[in-house]
Amino acid sequence: MPMLGSLRRLALTPSFTDVSFAKRGFPVRPTDATRRLEAIPQSVLCGFEWGIEVRDQWEVERRLELVEPEMRGFAYEGAAMAYTVRDAMAGGRGNRARDLLRGPGRPHTFLTYIGIGFAMARLPRPLWRKVLPDLTGVPYYPTMSWLAVDGYGFDRAYFEMDRWVTRQQRPAPYPWQGRADYFPRAVDQGIGRALWFIHGGQSPDVAAAVGRFATERHADLWSGVGLAATFAGGSDAEGLAVLRREAGACLPQVAQGVVFAAKARDFAGFVPPHTELATEILAGISVSAAAILADDVAADGFGQSAEPDYEVWRQRVEARVGADLRLANPPS
Template sequence: MASLLRSLRRRIITPNVSETKLATRGFHVKNAEARELLETVGEMFLTGYAYAAEARTPAEAEERLEQIPRRFRGFAYEGAGMAYAILDATPLATGRKVAGSLAGRGDAQVYLIYVGVGWAMARLPRILWSKVHAPDPLLRWLALDGYGFHQAYFRTDQYVHAQYQESRFPWPADAPQGYANRVIDQGIGRALWFVGGTDVDVVTSLIAKFPESRRGDLYAGTGLAATYACGAEEDELRRFAELAGPYRPQLAQGSAFAAEARVRPGLVVPATEIATRVFCGVSPEEAARISNEARPDQPIQGDVPAYEVWRQRIADQFVSLGGVSR
């Protein structure tokens, strides 16, 4: 009976895979290969979501998540993070599934799981956000990246084409005024890689429609997506870096985040190596090392959150190495 109830729970709360089709979303299609890649990413996200929704424990879900092909495993963990967060916020929920997922092999996918928490926030009533488990004061910002991606992906007309932005985002409560929107923009930037179908000219034109003050964070998000999800050839990535112009340091910073998210669980693929070489001038392993070493080791007081200090340190390091110009 318990197994039947878990299966029913999975069917009720798991989004339909048709929602990830580019035709359904109205996203640009560069070619058949790019469409297949992006739709597979969406399918693997929902697969991970379903595994987590149906499992008795995060450890049980983990056994199935680890069978996902290496290129797409992180997306499955991202989907699982969303499911765990929704289950944590469900009335009468027992335990903390997000915390449980990070106690095992999910620890290597911590960045993706935190992003998945942000997807859940986008689907949950705000009154339930107090139940969202994102305790790390540095990595909690990744939840807002996930929130921004979700909104741009599913509410594209409003968040992308109309460049909508909330004046006062309520989470986290102790955030410096306006900073939450900057991290949400990084998630929107990631989504632009999907909205634009990995076509660098289309993605660049979408970014150019946003106010100049938002473009650096948007380029950081696209740099992350282009490195983690991939979908563009080396010559296309070089053109994208050229088109980024003064935002190349932010592009490199996002690429370094993606590199660390793939290096940490051992999921580097050849396309990741090409992207970090183009955007950062170094290998994925070196980009990940720079990202990790730039990470603040203690809370930073003041108007600039530690998360932003981390990002700035990474961007500055790539400029100082000479591989990236401002």
């Protein structure tokens, strides 16, 4: 019913002001680059609003396809968030998220997982057990579903900066894919992505923010920074060169995030210039080479490991691209 959809939207959808950097208290000076970064949560919000209010899924899909290619994945992210919430409200019996991710959302698989994580931030933990739909046959399922936990971490840092960034609290473990021990690490990867937005893509400020966290968290945080800088943009060549220098010993982790971002853009079928630029500067390779690398290191499966398959994949990417960076920049 249209009235029910309107009520859901009013109750659950934040305003554009709510997601603005100023409203969130981020230490950002407005520029064209930061306004472009702000357009990303606004695109997510549009997708969420359509998904939470509109009854007909075909109409939601048509609206999403009208979003400009660079921002379309973010709108799908918001729709996946909305459908996850609606499925949960249906007692876990809904199939909206499954149909979206198996259907038109398939090219945006990486971002729609993150949208599920945004929904998790708004749902009680007992409902998390059913938020991940059965996506058998969809590429990268279930390995990449850890991006939902990454999305949860991003959301918490973005909307509760004082708690998760200033005071650096850590979440209670949750057995996502049966691995409660890895849950805080995946959250940190999302917090690292959020730091890129919180500091408006200003590399020195982002690096300083990472440095204020406990040393053992730096690698995962830097990985998230690399992913955000590459997928979302917000910096020019000079700023990216600073980021590469500031990463220091964690540059391989940055490059791992870069490769995953490049893979996600390539898989979606649209690669903006800022992704090409960041991939070249931060990882020393092209987007197409990064996408091939990501698949190559996973081609033979992950075998038996004490780590989740997702972490094994990350480690293999990090080792490969890190070796290439060392060859390109041998110690003096």
